Each structure stands twice: as structure tokens, then as C-alpha cells.
Amino acid sequence: MPITPFRRRVDAVLLDTHRKATAARSGEAVDKWEALRTLAAARTEYGLSDRDLSVLQALVSFHPSAILGGGAGDPVVFPSNRTLCERLNGMACSTMRRHLGKLVSAGVILRRDSPNGKRYARRFGAEKIAFGFDLSPLQNRLPEFRDASARLAAEAEALERLRQTVSLMRRDAAELAAYGPTVRPAPLWAELAALAADAAKLLRRKPETTFLRALERRLATALARAAALLDPSRTEETSTSAAPDEQHIEPQDKIQIDPQPRPVDPPREDAGTGFAGNPKKPEANPRTAPPAPPIVSLGDVLAASPGMETYCRDPIRDWHDLVRASEAIRPMLGIPQATWNTARSVIGEIGAAICIAAILKRFASIRSHGAYLARLCVNASKGELCLEQMVISLLPDGKRAGSQL
Numbered sequence: 001m002p003i004t005p006f007r008r009r010v011d012a013v014l015l016d017t018h019r020k021a022t023a024a025r026s027g028e029a030v031d032k033w034e035a036l037r038t039l040a041a042a043r044t045e046y047g048l049s050d051r052d053l054s055v056l057q058a059l060v061s062f063h064p065s066a067i068l069g070g071g072a073g074d075p076v077v078f079p080s081n082r083t084l085c086e087r088l089n090g091m092a093c094s095t096m097r098r099h100l101g102k103l104v105s106a107g108v109i110l111r112r113d114s115p116n117g118k119r120y121a122r123r124f125g126a127e128k129i130a131f132g133f134d135l136s137p138l139q140n141r142l143p144e145f146r147d148a149s150a151r152l153a154a155e156a157e158a159l160e161r162l163r164q165t166v167s168l169m170r171r172d173a174a175e176l177a178a179y180g181p182t183v184r185p186a187p188l189w190a191e192l193a194a195l196a197a198d199a200a201k202l203l204r205r206k207p208e209t210t211f212l213r214a215l216e217r218r219l220a221t222a223l224a225r226a227a228a229l230l231d232p233s234r235t236e237e238t239s240t241s242a243a244p245d246e247q248h249i250e251p252q253d254k255i256q257i258d259p260q261p262r263p264v265d266p267p268r269e270d271a272g273t274g275f276a277g278n279p280k281k282p283e284a285n286p287r288t289a290p291p292a293p294p295i296v297s298l299g300d301v302l303a304a305s306p307g308m309e310t311y312c313r314d315p316i317r318d319w320h321d322l323v324r325a326s327e328a329i330r331p332m333l334g335i336p337q338a339t340w341n342t343a344r345s346v347i348g349e350i351g352a353a354i355c356i357a358a359i360l361k362r363f364a365s366i367r368s369h370g371a372y373l374a375r376l377c378v379n380a381s382k383g384e385l386c387l388e389q390m391v392i393s394l395l396p397d398g399k400r401a402g403s404q405l
Helices: 012-023 032-041 050-061 081-087 093-105 136-140 142-183 188-204 209-230 298-304 306-311 319-333 337-346 349-361 369-381 387-394
Strands: 110-112 120-124 127-134
Touching: 032 050, 032 136, 032 142, 050 081, 050 093, 081 093, 136 142, 142 188, 142 209, 188 209, 298 306, 298 319, 298 349, 298 387, 306 319, 306 349, 319 349, 337 349, 337 369, 349 369, 349 387
Parallel strands: none
Antiparallel strands: 110 127, 120 127
């Protein structure tokens, strides 16, 4: 490794920085404190620390004028190590020399060595020759420092905006993770809560732009899924086809709910089967008429799907309460209004409410709740739907709760 006569290393990086510092000659006079502030804003671009700039500030303070350049010759300062350390509030000489070496390597200052390695100034008539530290790079490279400072400021502003965006998205994710299960239970809410917790941990540190961009994409995808789950009607499209969930069917036989609940007499073999006081038999053609109402009690329905009462302010005491609870749960399950109207027409209000209870019980295993209810309507129109068997299959161990209403 080549060295100078004063035992300083000479490498390609040092030669390159000296070349840049001496090549950019500028005749414009600049304020030395403005140049120092501009370099301080762009110090990370040149690998400098705040301690390095403290040493540079002490060096600049030895220059008698506030202006660098302007035809006054090379701005060279020549304080001794002891004097410089005193101005640095007693910094160790070895530490001071290390910071000076970083300033020279960055091309912020230049060394002007004398023949004997001392720092001094000599005047020969009108000419003055000084040996020490040349501050002319602060004057010559000031436009470069300004560009670097503006670029770093723009990057910092963009990073702060991105950080704020991710923080707001994290807050929305946490709120939706707490609100979603109360409206529409789904595994997505646990994933959203975990993602919000990971985002909070990452934001406590100072992540780079790359990590924040990746986190922003993950949060945006998760929030879009949550919005689609809470409001599935935005993604639904209707058509003019004869799909069973889009056509209103007016059946010949409906299940009516009396204004006041009353006990139901046991069914007779010659009177057909039913509940809520409807002994009417179905039509002879099972393909055009809905099936006969099953023999099922309200207690059986609530025992098969206990989650129904979770969404009611008051306990479900009669079939009216069950229908009202089903109408409130229906949008949470993502079932379109047209499908619900079809189910009420084909199966009846109470039958449709029983179907909602069954769908709620099997929430996790049904991929599309609206399509499932539409299929039940198709089966009912063909006479292939047995609500009684549906409820019994959902009861624990198939044990019925007994008749309540």
C-alpha cells in the first residue's frame, strides 16, 4: 500500500475523491455555514456521521471570513491538533484524527501538507502560502451537496407518507378484525388480526421502503377481502336467466305465522303433517308444489343451531322471533335479497328461517351460502326437501329437544 511521506495511506478511493474535489472549480462565493448545513442534510449520502460534521464545523470556524471563495485564494485553515481538540470540547486527539480521515476520504476537505508535515502559513511579499486543511471542496461541491440533500429529503418525505399509509391501513385492519366476527364469522378475521399485529411490530422499528411496500400490498389485499366479505353485494351480478335465486315463484301452499303463537295439536295421520297450525297437504304433483312442512319444534331448531340467539337482542320465544332473527342474519351470510325472497315464497317464512339456521350451523363448511339456499329452493320445488331431517341431522347425537310451540 503506497503511503505519503507523512505515513498516510494512498489508495484509489482517496485519489478519486481528491480528483473530484479539485476538478469542480467554482468561482462563486458561498456562505461557509450554508455549505455546512447543506452537507449536514446530505451527510448519509457521503457516509458521514454527526461527529464527523462536528469536527468539520470546528475546522470551518478557524476560517476568518464567513464567505468561501470569491477570489480570495484557497481557503486553508491550519490549526494544530491541540487547538482543534480544545475547540471540540476536549475530544481525544486520536478520535479527532479518525474523523479528519473520514472527511478527507469523503472529499469534503483536502490536505495541504508542508515539507515537514506541520501546519502553518508563510507570506512572501503579497503572496501567502498556507499548509493545513483546504476547505475549497465546500465551495466547489456545494451544487452537488444541494442535489443530494434535495433527493434525500424527497425520499424521506415519500417514506414518511408510506409509513403513515401503512399505519392507517394497520389501524383499519385491527378494527375490522375486532368488528368482523360480530357481523359475519370467518377465518379471515384471525388472519387480519395477526397481520395487524405483525405490522405494528414492524412500524415500531425503522423499516426500509422495500419492507413497507410489501406490507402495504399485503394489507391492501387483506382489506379488500374483508370488504368483500362484509359487503358481498358489490361483487354480485344479476342476469335475466331463469336461475332459481333470481325468479320469484308464487307457490300454492305457504306456511303462515299466526299473530299470536298457540300450541299446536299433535298431527293426525289423515290430516297431513305441519307446524305452526298448518295441516294442509301438499299438492299431488311434487315438482310444482313445495313439500309439506315438517314435524319440527322451535326447540329442535334452536338446539340444532344455538348460534341463532347470539344475534338477537332478546331470546327467541316463538316462530316470529325466529323469522326476524333470520332476516337479520341473512345479509351477514352474504345471501342476496332475491334468494331470500325466493326461499320465503317456495318454502315459506318459517321454512326459510329454518334453512338460515341450518346454514349458520354449517357456516364454515358451506362455500357459498347464497348458492346453497338457492339449491334448497330447487329441491323444495321438486318435493325433495325434508326440513325435519335437516334439523334432526344437526342435533347433538340426533336427540330432539321436544315440542315447545
